Amino acid sequence: MANPFVARSLHRRLSVALGSLALLVGLLGALGAYLVVRSLGNQFNDDLQEAAAAVRRTPATPPTLPGGAPLPAKNVVVQVWGPGDGARPGHTSDPGVTLPRARPGFSSLEAGGQLWDAFALQAGDAYLQIAEQRRVRRVNAWRVALWAALPVVALLPLLVLIVHVTVRLSLRPLERLGQRAARADLNHLQPLEDKEAPDELRPFLDSINRMMDRLSTLIEAERRFIANAAHELRTPITAMQLQVDNLRQATPADRDGRLDELQRGIRRTASLIAQLLGLARAEMGGAQNAPQAVSLPQVVTDVIADLLPLAIDCGVDLGAERLDDISLVCAEADLRVLVKNLIDNAIRYGGAGASAGADGADCRVDVSVLREGASAVIEVADNGPGIPPADRARVFDRFFRGGAPDEEGSGLGLAIAQTLAANHGGRVTLAARPDGASGVVARIVLPIQ
Template sequence: MSLRRRLLWSLGLSFVFLWFSVAAIMYLHLNQQVVKTLDQRLASSANMVAGLVARRPEMLITSNAANPLLLEPESKSVACQIRSVTGEVLLQTSGARGASLSDSPPGYSMRTIGGDQWRIYTLQQDEMFITTADRMSDRRKLENSIILVMVVPFTLAFLGGLAVLWWGVRAGLRPLQYLHDQLRQRSSYNLEPVRVGSAPSELKPVVETLNGLFARVQRTVAREQRFASDAAHEFRTPLTGIKTHLQIARRVTGDRQQLALTNAEKGVVRLQRVTEQLLMLARLEQGVPCQEEAGSRVEEILENVLADLPDRSRVRIENLVPGETVGVPLTLASVALRNLIDNALKYSVKECLLAIDTEPAAGHGASVRFLVQDSGLAEPSVSDGAVEPSSTAAPVSHGLGLTIVETITTQCGGTLVATYNDMGGMDWLLHLPLASKS
């Protein structure tokens, strides 16, 4: 069931229940008040007749005791009788109804006269009984008229309330329907932010969360596209080299053949390294980075990085924090730093600088800062400024290795920031958290 129908049903049923409860209470109360008012009117009539008789007692003297009259012609809806304590009728309305009021007990009572029910009130005063009566059918007509006057506007208000409720629910959920229409008509490639005009305050967090999700998906898609491009490039280069050197080795002999085979072997080694990088990236994406305990000394990281590094002489190291321990597994820290140095050597015509120092606690705690600086392959063409490696860094400075570095830093609580330097290259700042001292 849709949210609109659920709201309409829940609110509508609650609305109907409340209104019918109020209507029932009002009907019962109004019916009691009408009956009470009519009974009071009946008693007031008897008191009025008693007052008139008390002021004009000569009214009781009649020349025709066999047919005492109070009113002529005969009334169809009311009747009255005055009788003595001995039962003698002194005055009465004409017809059978007046004569049928005899022997009525004092107070209110009901009697059937001529097939109609009558409401009777008898008042005892001095030596007389004064009886007044109303026909119940006429009283019910009056009651129904009064109730009808109450029910008609009540019913109109009830129906109008339901219509306003239906309109209010539809109008209130219109932004949600607009959001639904936007998402339904959107293509799978459209990751632009959703815009709902005058969205209510309750819907704004949903829209903001949805737009945040679209932004993260867009960054992920861009990263995956960049990763696919980098991986294809990383595979294409060694495969092309291996194919070329094998073709040369097939055509030549002697030392030239051995040189071609050696170069093909180097291509295989590079291809193997790329495959290992891909496997490590897959393990990092699955959230199982390493089985070893977190924590590695800076000297151990440098030893692992420089062990089989080509062009070792082109790397100048300035270690200002000997003995410090990084709160990252040794394998991951070594892979991250090795990839940064490989990237710097690849895109540098001069030597590269590796400077290591600590950074005071700020926000997430103290960290070890690894600065990898390259001189670039050409003169700088972009003004200095901070550049995020995952978004606006130079394309030539990106590769499969940097994607792994970004993944490692994200999972280990570190950061990676790139800035252009004055030499035309880039400064890669890798921040890894310090291990807690027990």
């Protein structure tokens, strides 16, 4: 069970520790100042008492020390002028100090090279004047300052040690978290958990843990991708090895046919490798070309023109149905690959390589460019056999072909399309035709910037 008196907040913990130290130093400084001021008060009382007891009529000659030196002046001097007194007071506490008669109230006097702070008032027939040396006040001020600073200076090593220990103990959870983060690698992406971590680090730890979860997911996906790619490449490479062996043993009459088979195998393998590289580039999110304003109808018509020979070979009627004038700011090369993969997929799998659709009509692939609010939509509709609802969620998985008869397919086209659309803030969806006929409608939805 956690101790309720232990602060979980780094800010609170340091504030309490350093505030307590500051309070301790302040109390010790106040205690030293109090002792000094009380000592000064007692000294001032003694001076007043001595001055009051020494007030007497001024002698003709001030007393001197043996050897003729005058007595040192007292700190406080009390002088009284009677009605018949002249410039010199009739009574004084220090005959050795001759201060002029000051005006009533506070004033500064100078005598014997010393400055005095005096207060004078009229008391009946008498005129009273009390003076104190300014030097004494300065000395007393320095004494107070010294005693106030003495605790700080005396406790400075202890303060440094306590601050060092407090900060080190408070930051120890950071050291443990840093060590755990340093041990993380591709095989150990465990979340960073520390129940003693300060509250201020919780948002940072949550961000690090979410990042590790994403990295773990991506690494696992890449491992599956590599395993699937190795599996997919093993079959055509093995087939080509067998074809080469058969070609060596083939008769001159069979050699041309074996060479055609080998050429088709090489073409399929090259297409698979090209799609693997395209998927890797798409998932890295690094477009080869800088984003620029691209006319979406122009891209769609160019892709249709490029794929028209394939559509003719597959017996598919390929054309554009509606082209709204829309421009997007994106990488044109990525947009072309995105549109091409969906139309190519519709030709190969929607037409199913046959000369007629599922309902006996001619196979058609219609492409449209639509504006829907702040989004641009590219629709590719076919009237082929369609996709079972159970497979629609899986067709975007890598290497999934759903039993399609096209042996040259790699199952990567829709995966690449979905990745490229996500890189541009969009998505790709597949749905049944809204008119109830057989076939699939593929939609690319991209934001208009």
